Amino acid sequence: MDVCEIIAWCKEKNVALENAVVLSNVPLDITDIVVYRMLDTVKGTAIIGIPDEIGPWPTQVLSATSPSSGSSKGEEFHTKLMSFLQHEGKSLADLQNVASPALTLNTELVSAINSLVQKCQATSPVEAKNYRKLCTFSGLTPTPNGEEDNEVWAEHTTYILEEWQCSDNVKKQRLMEYLRGHTVDIVRFAKVENPSATSCDYLKALDTAFGPTDNVSDLMLKFRNTFQGKGEMLSVYIIKLDKLLYSVLRKGGLKSSALNCLSIGQIIQGARPDDMAL
Structure with missing residues (x-):
């Protein structure tokens, strides 16, 4: 059983995590009597004093950083943490040994770390999310089917660029996806003339070429x-x-x-x- 299954079993059997000690790598032919005898060697020891090994078997104490029962986010983080440690062949004692002496891995710390991870997950993939798409634009006259004339396209694109919540480099890449024919060359010339040109500069170049002549x-x-x-x-x-x-x-x-x-x-x-x- 992995740690997730153990925690689920404890909940199903109404066994408090505070009373749970996990023994790993116990051979299948070992009887319960032998296991109980080995556990008796540390009977009465405080839960935080459980050794890393009982006999030849590594131990894991589920309650060392167990969050309160009402904190579903903390439980999820705790479960993932225990699974990771088990996969790496480590225990909570190893984690506590490398931590700063002034830093205790308690419920507040677990919640803080979990909150930070969620914020990072919420902000990092923003640029990969779906975004409002543009119409293709070639600047041809008469306007081809499926396209918009310059005035409508430029106004719509200006608004959408402001709406996109991403870096300007991504905006430029997305803008290029909808350009066709000579419009691509105009943007490329603008980029050659000014390597640091922004998406707004691209629109200005297109508007100069296809827009009204009014200044x-x-x-x-x-x-x-x-x-x-x-x-x-x-x-x-x-x-x-x-x-x-x-x-x-x-x-x-x-x-x-x-x-x-x-x-x-x-x-x-x-x-x-x-x-x-x-």
Whole structure:
């Protein structure tokens, strides 16, 4: 039986782990009487004083770091720890011998280590998780089936890049997966010109090649002079403003953190005062 099975057996038989001592490598032909006689040699010894071996058989004390019965996470960690030690041919005494004298392997320490392991597992594989995908983009005109035109693709991609919770290197790799034809060459040229180019730099290069010819100043002037038309729904007006701001963002004219503030300011100035939605 491995340690997991032993702990499960103890629970099934209502045997407290505090009273459990595991003997390993006991031959099958050894009778219970012989085992009891060997155990009698250490009878009355405190549980923490159980020797590493009783006769020729290695011992393991389950209760040395046993967590409380109400701590399922601690029990899981304890079970894995005991299995690992058994696989390595070690005991808890070996682990305690290499620990700092001031450090006791108690329930709080087990819980702290288990919590740290869970946090590492939760954060390390983030970049491998599923992520919202992009549409392919070739920059061709007319737009091929299954693709989006530059304005729609660029706006959507800018938003998705901000949403992806991963490093910029991963963002660049993912972005390249959806580029086709001449767009790949444009990004490669941008990388050669600037080896430290970011994913935003890649988008700027693509927007320069396929986007509107307006510069940042022209776009901001157009944004400041865009007002809600008579009979125009407020939601439609807001979308128009957002598109202009994202065009400025793609050209590097502002930071994403300024989008909301600028949009709200222009909505207040440019929306019709008689619009009930406002």
